[in-house]
Amino acid sequence: MAIFQHAYQGFHGQISSTLRQPWVIFRYALADVFSSKLFTAFFVLCFIPPLVMMCMIYMNYNLEMLSLLNLPLDKLITVDANFFAHWMQIPQMWLVFTLVMFVGPALISPDISNNALPLYLSRPINKTNYVFGKLLVLLVLGSLITWIPAWLLILFHANLGDQPWLLNNLHIPLASVVSSLIWIICLSMLSLAVSAWVKWKALARLFFFGFVWLSSALGAAIENIYGGWKGSTVSFIDSLDVMVSGLYGVTSSSSSMPSTASYLFFITVTVLATVLLARKIRAFEVNL
Amino acid sequence: MESDRLKQAENIDEVGSEVSSHEKNKHVAETNTDKVAFNPSASGNTDSVTEPAVFELQNLSVNFGRPILDKLTANVRGNCIGLLGPNGAGKTTLLNTLLGFNRPSSGSASIFGYDVSSQSDSVRHMVGYMPERDAFITGMTGIRFVRLMGELSGLSPSDALERAHEVFFYVGLGEARYRKIDTYSLGMKQLVKLAQAIVHGPKLLFLDEPTNGLDPPARTRMLQLIREIRDAGETKIIMASHLLKDVEECCDEALVLKQGKIAIYCNLEEERRSDRKFLLMHVRGDRDRFVSALRSLGCDVALTNRRRLKVILAQQIEIRDVYMAAEQLQVQIRSLDYKRDSLEDIFLRAMEDA
Structure with missing residues (x-):
């Protein structure tokens, strides 16, 4: 069907596998995300903390620079699991939260409010592929600002320092990946669920923000009233700290809750969000 | 087109039904x-x-x-x-x-x-x-x-x-x-x-x-x-x-x-094909003999009620032949009309029947 012919003809070319469809959704959604200059600026800023930390690690091993800047050696930070957990991982996790809050609610709600789901689901793409394609955006962007720079820093440190350091601390890169993925997936599913149920993007962002912070406020209130760590079981802030500390093998500064409880919290939130999402991702609403 | 119509007519004859060809192609759900x-x-x-x-x-x-x-x-x-x-x-x-x-x-x-x-x-x-x-x-x-x-x-x-x-x-x-x-x-x-x-x-x-x-x-x-x-x-x-x-x-x-x-x-x-020669007639007289005469001319006839006939004319038959057959058999044709069975008719009938 050449343009000049203006006559209808079918398509006789190659049709690709259905496995490629989530990738198509990812590609288009990613392009939409980066069409916002504000987001692009924010995303670039997310790399500044890792860069600062890289400089700190570099300075740790550069005596000439330390003497030049007249910095006392005893006040240098120790690059260990605690450094990666509390200086690198947790701050980057909250940047992920901001990123997900910005991007997540805009991924599904426009499709629902504009009735685009029947267009997706009438094609060789199912609900799972659709959600996976959207999730992939958050997963990739989140990874780029959490465990990928963390790994680069770890490798950088291992390269500058003693070679056995990495072998003796293999749990650190592992903890970085696992904690990042748990956090990103949990927040992403929550934001997608909110996005599916709240059609207005701004309101969906507010809901997502409120859900995370109100749960933490509720946890703090429960702890103040009843004491112990029971309040931490509904708190995103405490659960994140406990999970990261547990995986890195350092002491949590916010709660005495066992790590298992924090995993349970994230799994529960993810499962609930998935159920809510599954109920909403359909071609048509059926009014009984 | 002509051969198609003839084939249709042949099919109708084979079935030997009294319904017209267009009715034959309407199928009730049951x-x-x-x-x-x-x-x-x-x-x-x-x-x-x-x-x-x-x-x-x-x-x-x-x-x-x-x-x-x-x-x-x-x-x-x-x-x-x-x-x-x-x-x-x-x-x-x-x-x-x-x-x-x-x-x-x-x-x-x-x-x-x-x-x-x-x-x-x-x-x-x-x-x-x-x-x-x-x-x-x-x-x-x-x-x-x-x-x-x-x-x-x-x-x-x-x-x-x-x-x-x-x-x-x-x-x-x-x-x-x-x-x-x-x-x-x-x-x-x-x-x-x-x-x-x-x-x-x-x-x-x-x-x-x-x-x-x-x-x-x-x-x-x-x-x-x-x-x-x-x-x-x-x-x-x-x-x-x-x-x-x-x-x-x-x-x-x-x-x-x-x-x-x-x-x-x-x-x-x-x-659409059957529309052009679809006749609706009200007759008085020996209806059965008239129907037989029309069929012998190659027409397809459906009896809608005691006096009303639906006739699909064969290719070579003109309305004049129908009148002649009626005259020979002393059958009165009280009315004769080209009836277009539009989709609207079909739809409305379906709504009434179902």
Whole structure:
């Protein structure tokens, strides 16, 4: 069907596998995300903390620079699991939260409010592929600002320092990946669920923000009233700290809750969000 | 055309029924599936009989708390099939079920022999869908939207882009393809919906109320596009509409639904063919002998009531011959009328009968 012919003809070319469809959704959604200059600026800023930390690690091993800047050696930070957990991982996790809050609610709600789901689901793409394609955006962007720079820093440190350091601390890169993925997936599913149920993007962002912070406020209130760590079981802030500390093998500064409880919290939130999402991702609403 | 008509007449003679040929092609839902199946092209093309049905329903029921579709059984073939029915008849539900959006409560449905529930991937590779309501992704230009839909249908990015340009020109929106869809008029949005539905060259195109909200020129344009797609022969069309005229202009088959059941299923192409020599007569006298005389002339006669006859004249027979036969048998022809059995007549009758 050449343009000049203006006559209808079918398509006789190659049709690709259905496995490629989530990738198509990812590609288009990613392009939409980066069409916002504000987001692009924010995303670039997310790399500044890792860069600062890289400089700190570099300075740790550069005596000439330390003497030049007249910095006392005893006040240098120790690059260990605690450094990666509390200086690198947790701050980057909250940047992920901001990123997900910005991007997540805009991924599904426009499709629902504009009735685009029947267009997706009438094609060789199912609900799972659709959600996976959207999730992939958050997963990739989140990874780029959490465990990928963390790994680069770890490798950088291992390269500058003693070679056995990495072998003796293999749990650190592992903890970085696992904690990042748990956090990103949990927040992403929550934001997608909110996005599916709240059609207005701004309101969906507010809901997502409120859900995370109100749960933490509720946890703090429960702890103040009843004491112990029971309040931490509904708190995103405490659960994140406990999970990261547990995986890195350092002491949590916010709660005495066992790590298992924090995993349970994230799994529960993810499962609930998935159920809510599954109920909403359909071609048509059926009014009984 | 002449030979087709003769073949039809022969078939009618073989069956030996008293119903006219167009009545023969109207099938009430309760009839056996085998009887419902017939060749829509109605031109004696036996090849298409061996083709799998465009869609087949086997006791298909869909419930949403209450039954929406009730044990539908049909074997539908044709190039363009119209789904008709009053509001709430189940047209959109049937369409959604065929698209795999609704799960059947019982029974099954298949498209080109592929079960819509268990082989939905295969089905979705073959279909294009133009929904009734506005369905877009905001903030996208027309070309990017259609390209995305092409890629989601399995086209490579370069093929999808090429096809997107082609279909935009085809539907007549070539100049507007770089504009954001949000800025399109209603008529343009309808055309974009059609463009995204055909970008991957589907074997079966679902059109849900394609002329909704269009002004007369836009409606004419849309119907013309649908006819062109139909006539290209590469794509079968299922068109749900409440506008009988639209269905009549585009479709060669019509499936009329009422309260979740098939009220009637007819071949419009054969209806059109039979229209020209379709006579409705009121007679007084020896009706049986008159009927025999007409049949001996090669006419097909249906008795609608004690005095009313429906007659399809054979090729060589003129009305004058009918009068002569009546005169010989001393039969009075009290009235004689060319009756056009339009889709509206069929539809209204189906609504009364069902």
